[in-house]
Amino acid sequence: xxxxxxxxxxxxxxxxxxxxxxxxxxxxxxxxxxxxxxxxxxxxxxxxxxxxxxxxxxxxxxxxxxxxxxxxxxxxxxxxxxxx
Numbered sequence: 001x002x003x004x005x006x007x008x009x010x011x012x013x014x015x016x017x018x019x020x021x022x023x024x025x026x027x028x029x030x031x032x033x034x035x036x037x038x039x040x041x042x043x044x045x046x047x048x049x050x051x052x053x054x055x056x057x058x059x060x061x062x063x064x065x066x067x068x069x070x071x072x073x074x075x076x077x078x079x080x081x082x083x084x
Contacts, residue, residue, distance in 0.1 A: 001061050003028065006053065013052035017072055026063035033075040045069035 003021040006028050010019050018033040030049060037045045046067045056062040070078055 001026065001028075001056060006030065006056075006062070009056070010049060010052045014048065018075070026061060028062065028064070029066045029068075031068045031070075033070050033072055035072060037069055037071045037074075042069070 003023060006023075007019050007021045010016065010021075010030065010032060014032070014034055015036055016032055016034045018031070020031040022029045032049055034048075036048060040048070046069060049067045049069055050057070050065065053062055053065065057065070
């Protein structure tokens with residue numbers, strides 16, 4: 001899979017403000033900013049993102065996915081601190 005394909009899957013399934021995907025082959029790092037994460041624990045945020053690519057994980061197209069998930073407010077703070 002390509003980074004663009006992974007990004008498209010996430011953007012199609014979620015209401016996102018920002019999605020960045022790096023990596024290649026079957027190992028990707030994903031940064032997702034979404035209002036859908038508001039009020040959720042870090043684990044629940046990751047579960048939402050994993051659900052968008054679960055068929056690709058199950059098929060082996062994606063072997064590893066590292067997720068950084070932020071609400072818009074969290075991302076504003078993190079980006080000011082240059083985290084992410």
